[in-house]
Structure formats: structure tokens, C-alpha cells
Amino acid sequence: MKAIINGELFIGNKFYKGRVLIIKGERIVDILSETELDSIYPEIEKIDANNNYVTPGFIDLQLNGCGGVLFNDEISLNTLEIMHKTNLKYGCTSFTPTLITTSDENIEKALNLVKNIKNKGDYGVLGLHIEGPYISLTKKGIHNPKFIRKADEAMIDKIVEAGKENVTIVTLAPENTDKMIISKLNKAGINVAVGHSNATYEEVKEKEAFGISLSTHLYNGMSSFGHREPGVVGAVFDSDIKAGIIADGFHCHYSAIKSAIKIMGERLYLVTDAVAPVGTDMEYFYFEGNKVYYKDGKCFGEDGTLGGSALTMDAGVRNLVRYCDITLEEAIRMATLYPAKAVGIENEFGKLQPGHYADIVFLDKHLNLKKVIAKGQEV
The missing domain is CATH 3.20.20.140 (Metal-dependent hydrolases)
Structure with missing residues (x-):
């Protein structure tokens, strides 16, 4: 399992600070606040988003x-x-x-x-x-x-x-x-x-x-x-x-x-x-x-x-x-x-949401690409 921290997560219709995205294998499995992370997932590997935007792939x-x-x-x-x-x-x-x-x-x-x-x-x-x-x-x-x-x-x-x-x-x-x-x-x-x-x-x-x-x-x-x-x-x-x-x-x-x-x-x-x-x-x-x-x-x-x-x-x-x-x-x-x-695939693609594929893009404040995760794997 991995946790994406320190990012502005695009959840639903807006960006949220202070949220953490939890990935297991190919899928997103949880979204929680940064204050909850260490108590719920104390040993989890962390991916630092460095205050970038975090969006679906x-x-x-x-x-x-x-x-x-x-x-x-x-x-x-x-x-x-x-x-x-x-x-x-x-x-x-x-x-x-x-x-x-x-x-x-x-x-x-x-x-x-x-x-x-x-x-x-x-x-x-x-x-x-x-x-x-x-x-x-x-x-x-x-x-x-x-x-x-x-x-x-x-x-x-x-x-x-x-x-x-x-x-x-x-x-x-x-x-x-x-x-x-x-x-x-x-x-x-x-x-x-x-x-x-x-x-x-x-x-x-x-x-x-x-x-x-x-x-x-x-x-x-x-x-x-x-x-x-x-x-x-x-x-x-x-x-x-x-x-x-x-x-x-x-x-x-x-x-x-x-x-x-x-x-x-x-x-x-x-x-x-x-x-x-x-x-x-x-x-x-x-x-x-x-x-x-x-x-x-x-x-x-x-x-x-x-x-x-x-x-x-x-x-x-x-x-x-x-x-x-x-x-x-x-x-x-x-x-x-x-x-x-x-094309009717919004139940698995196109959102940062538990159950969806962990296809994720990091963009800086100038909208330049910084990192890509495809099916849970860092590219």
C-alpha cells in the first residue's frame, strides 16, 4: 500500500488540501485526512506530492x-x-x-x-x-x-x-x-x-x-x-x-x-x-x-x-x-x-475515488506534468 501526501487532491468537483490518497495494487482504496494517516496506516509507504495538484490520469x-x-x-x-x-x-x-x-x-x-x-x-x-x-x-x-x-x-x-x-x-x-x-x-x-x-x-x-x-x-x-x-x-x-x-x-x-x-x-x-x-x-x-x-x-x-x-x-x-x-x-x-x-467507464476511470483505478497525474502550479502513476505503479 502507498499513501500520496502533501498534494491538492482533485476529489469530486474541486481540489482539497490536507487529504491523503491510499493506493493498494491497481486501485484507490481510501481517502482520509492527513491527521488520520499515521494512526490508521502507521507503516505505509509515502509518496510526497510536494504541494502539486493531484488529478486522475x-x-x-x-x-x-x-x-x-x-x-x-x-x-x-x-x-x-x-x-x-x-x-x-x-x-x-x-x-x-x-x-x-x-x-x-x-x-x-x-x-x-x-x-x-x-x-x-x-x-x-x-x-x-x-x-x-x-x-x-x-x-x-x-x-x-x-x-x-x-x-x-x-x-x-x-x-x-x-x-x-x-x-x-x-x-x-x-x-x-x-x-x-x-x-x-x-x-x-x-x-x-x-x-x-x-x-x-x-x-x-x-x-x-x-x-x-x-x-x-x-x-x-x-x-x-x-x-x-x-x-x-x-x-x-x-x-x-x-x-x-x-x-x-x-x-x-x-x-x-x-x-x-x-x-x-x-x-x-x-x-x-x-x-x-x-x-x-x-x-x-x-x-x-x-x-x-x-x-x-x-x-x-x-x-x-x-x-x-x-x-x-x-x-x-x-x-x-x-x-x-x-x-x-x-x-x-x-x-x-x-x-x-x-463511453460509460466512469465507475472505474476518471475519478480519484475508492474502487477506481489508481491512474494519477501530478501537475505543478504552472500545469506542467511532474509525476504519473498508472494502475498503481509510478512511471
Whole structure:
């Protein structure tokens, strides 16, 4: 057992001084006052937080790659291990490895890989995010058009068979997808996200009832909001749909993020959409056949199309506080509790609470990362 002392603990909705977090194995088991510690746990090992903020580990529901690797390029345990180790440097303790538009063969390979991981927590893996190939050509972004297609029952059945333990999110364009396919994924416990979609407001609202609960990278890869044609953005605003947002300053203006926060509240959560250059000095890479450059923090194709991001979760939290006029508490929730709630794992992730996984981040008063604990182990 271990005790985290001398920190400002983010418990519930606020930071508390004078509290101690008790960890046993992979889990948080107790929270008590510092005055009680020595009498209840006299011999316990202590971890000094040095007056830093102590928060839950960050959760990223859209991560294509980092540390020099892309999940699409090499669908392997080694790739997931590199991604996890890189994530931990930036406070991200759990993530959904994201497979963008590709062949059925690669989708099956990813399904089999994740199904055969005995302890996904060792790799920080929550389950797959399959982003495409059932998307709109018009809103494809960097996705390879040769693989974009309508969903077929055989492949959907394989995704459903893999189950919610292995597939967390499927992103698709509702205007190109039969409502019964959306319903089948939803009934299997898989979160269906609208994304890379040119749907009208009406098309999204029609399919929402069949199980669309999420939206992938709000504003990006979707029909924009207009006062006569609200599009996908308007449908998301006018719904219970939860959405990820990329707070890197490139994917959308910070003012647009502020507006989304005001409209959506806890339905909006931080994602990175990160790609290979994160944690490296590489100048370019290939994303499903497209050359993508990395310069000055921005990832872009030869035609200027954004190709993922180089954002990290800790930087995203800082950006939300600095540029989006929200409290640190709300920024932390957007990186922890809100993504956990979005995919229904808030009973074990996203909070400093007894029974939850001991995924913990220490931030100094400038919001720089100081220490990470993943499943009870100091990184």
C-alpha cells in the first residue's frame, strides 16, 4: 500500500488540501485526512506530492499514434506499447487506439489483436476506436478515399462479435449508413459516433434515435453550422450527443471551443487526435498512403489538409485553461471524467475515488506534468 501526501487532491468537483490518497495494487482504496494517516496506516509507504495538484490520469478517446508510430502502419502489440509509454510522458493513462479508414483485413487484424490482449490495462488500452471507413468522401479529411465505403453486414457482425470490451467507438457518416447497422452496434454496447460526415441536421437527428451517442472531433470533418442549415454541428449542439474536441489551436479557433463548452457543458471532452510525431523530432510521415508533414506543432498533408495533431493531453488541459476561459477544475474534468462518462467507464476511470483505478497525474502550479502513476505503479 502507498499513501500520496502533501498534494491538492482533485476529489469530486474541486481540489482539497490536507487529504491523503491510499493506493493498494491497481486501485484507490481510501481517502482520509492527513491527521488520520499515521494512526490508521502507521507503516505505509509515502509518496510526497510536494504541494502539486493531484488529478486522475487523462483519458484520450482518439489517438492514432505517437512516439514515432501509427496504429494504421503496424497493427501490433509493440505499437500499442510504444503509444502507451509515450502517452504516460504526457499524463495520458488510458486511450482508445484509433484505426482510421483502411481495409477489412486491417480492421480484422486490429480486432484480433485487441481481443487477444489478456490485460489491456497494462497497455492503457480501453478498446478500439474504428474511425471509418464508413464515412463521407466529401468530408474525408486525410482519410484515403480508396478505402471509403458503405458498411456491410459481414464486417459489422465481426465488429459486434468482438464486443464492447474490445471496440469502444465506431465513427461513421450517418447519411451513408443504414439505421439498422447503427442500431446493431448500439445494442452491442459499442458507442456510435458521427464523424467525417456531410449529413444535414435532419439526417443526423433521424439516425440519432437508433444509437448515435458521440461525435468525433467536433467542427472538423463535418458539415458546419449555419443559421438555415445547422448541419452536423447544429445537430450535435441540439442533442444529448457527446463530442471530442481538439484543443490545439489549429483544428478550430479557441472561440469556437468556448462556444461549444457553453452550449454542451459536460458533453464536451478533450481528445488529441495525435499522430506519429508526438514525442519525436520527425518532419513527416505517411498516413494510409498520404504524406503528412509536421512543422511548428501542426500536421498537414501536401494540399494543406490537417492530418491529425501533435497535441498531448497535458498541453490540451493547459490550452483549455489559457485560451478558453474555463477553470482548471473544468479542464481536468474534460480530460478525465467527461471522456469516461462518454463511453460509460466512469465507475472505474476518471475519478480519484475508492474502487477506481489508481491512474494519477501530478501537475505543478504552472500545469506542467511532474509525476504519473498508472494502475498503481509510478512511471
